[in-house]
Amino acid sequence: MRTATHRAAVPLRRVLLLVVLAASASLIGPALPVVAAPELRDTATPPPSGTVTWTVQPASADGPDGRISLRHTLDPGETVEEHVALTNFSDREATFVVYAGDGVVGDSGDFDVPPGDGSRQDAGAWVDLGQPEGAERLDDGRLQLTLGPSSTVTIPVTVSVPADATPGDHPAGVVAELVGGGSEVRLAARVGTRLHLRVTGQIDAAVVADDVDARWEPSWNPFAPGTVRVRYVVRNAGDVRLGARSTVHLAGPGGVGSAEAVTEIREVLPDRSAVVETTLPAWPLVRADGGIDVTPLVVGEDVVDVALERTSSAITVWTPPWTQLGLVLVVLSVVVLVRWLRRRSARHVQAQVDAALAAAGVPREPSDVVP
Known part of the structure; x- marks a missing residue:
């Protein structure tokens, strides 16, 4: 700025x-x-x-x-x-x-x-x-x-x-x-x-993705995908101005939950760069792999008489299912709590029955209630 x-x-x-x-x-x-x-x-x-x-x-x-x-x-x-x-x-x-x-x-x-x-x-x-x-x-x-x-x-x-x-x-x-x-x-x-x-002279034309930073943000909704925020720099590594089309793609293990985001950059001058920030939906499958593909483009009326080759950079993002694990812990806690309350209630009822029988002089029989 x-x-x-x-x-x-x-x-x-x-x-x-x-x-x-x-x-x-x-x-x-x-x-x-x-x-x-x-x-x-x-x-x-x-x-x-x-x-x-x-x-x-x-x-x-x-x-x-x-x-x-x-x-x-x-x-x-x-x-x-x-x-x-x-x-x-x-x-x-x-x-x-x-x-x-x-x-x-x-x-x-x-x-x-x-x-x-x-x-x-x-x-x-x-x-x-x-x-x-x-x-x-x-x-x-x-x-x-x-x-x-x-x-x-x-x-x-x-x-x-x-x-x-x-x-x-x-x-x-x-x-x-x-x-x-x-x-x-x-x-x-x-x-x-x-x-x-x-x-005039030897012309080089190349754009690459540098300084890649990918961050995982889980969704509060355990039944919805989270977000991967990707920030990177598209750098003109050549000596002529170029545009660029950059594609960020991610997928979980086995290619599950694949997603991509495409960004068009109008112009990057030689030895200069443009910052790109984008987001992709991602399911919490522990890990997502992918990359950034950058394709150079000729700008306006320019003539670039060299091959324009795509470059790629790899991305790996850990996407632990924290929200889903939290939901499992809550469900397990509720199940344990319900069972504990039921057993406590059963013991309390059995204690009242035993007290009534003892007061009536009825011999106490072994209880089927699990302590």
């Missing part, structure tokens, strides 16, 4: 990001995901009225060209020139900070670029943004520019792959963040476009 202080990361969408700035100190969240980050100010200034709507999209030097993302396969040491277009659809002026960064996939499964804090380690560091007219270069290398109502600016983008870059996918993105506003609480909202960068 990401944490946010001054600025918070939110998933990038290839849709327009709508930000509503209310005319009060409170914020009314937009329909698309944004994150409000508190920022203290010395004086309270009423926020401007109106709506800010903007987008960042792939472009040529002449403007937006209809592509969904920037996609290139490059050799180590190769350079390519690109463009992105930043458009302010609003009816008022707005100021943006534009920067490039490494691509990640968050816990929600959405592609994201962390806030521009200068910590670019991979492909984000290979991207340089040109400085269009009217833009200001900040000390940390980001661009700041102000766009008038219903206006677009085209920003040159240069991607320079290092000569020692490793083969495979190196995700990145270009982000435009709305800044300013003058309110006591600033809304940190970002939208961007993705860069699919692949470096």
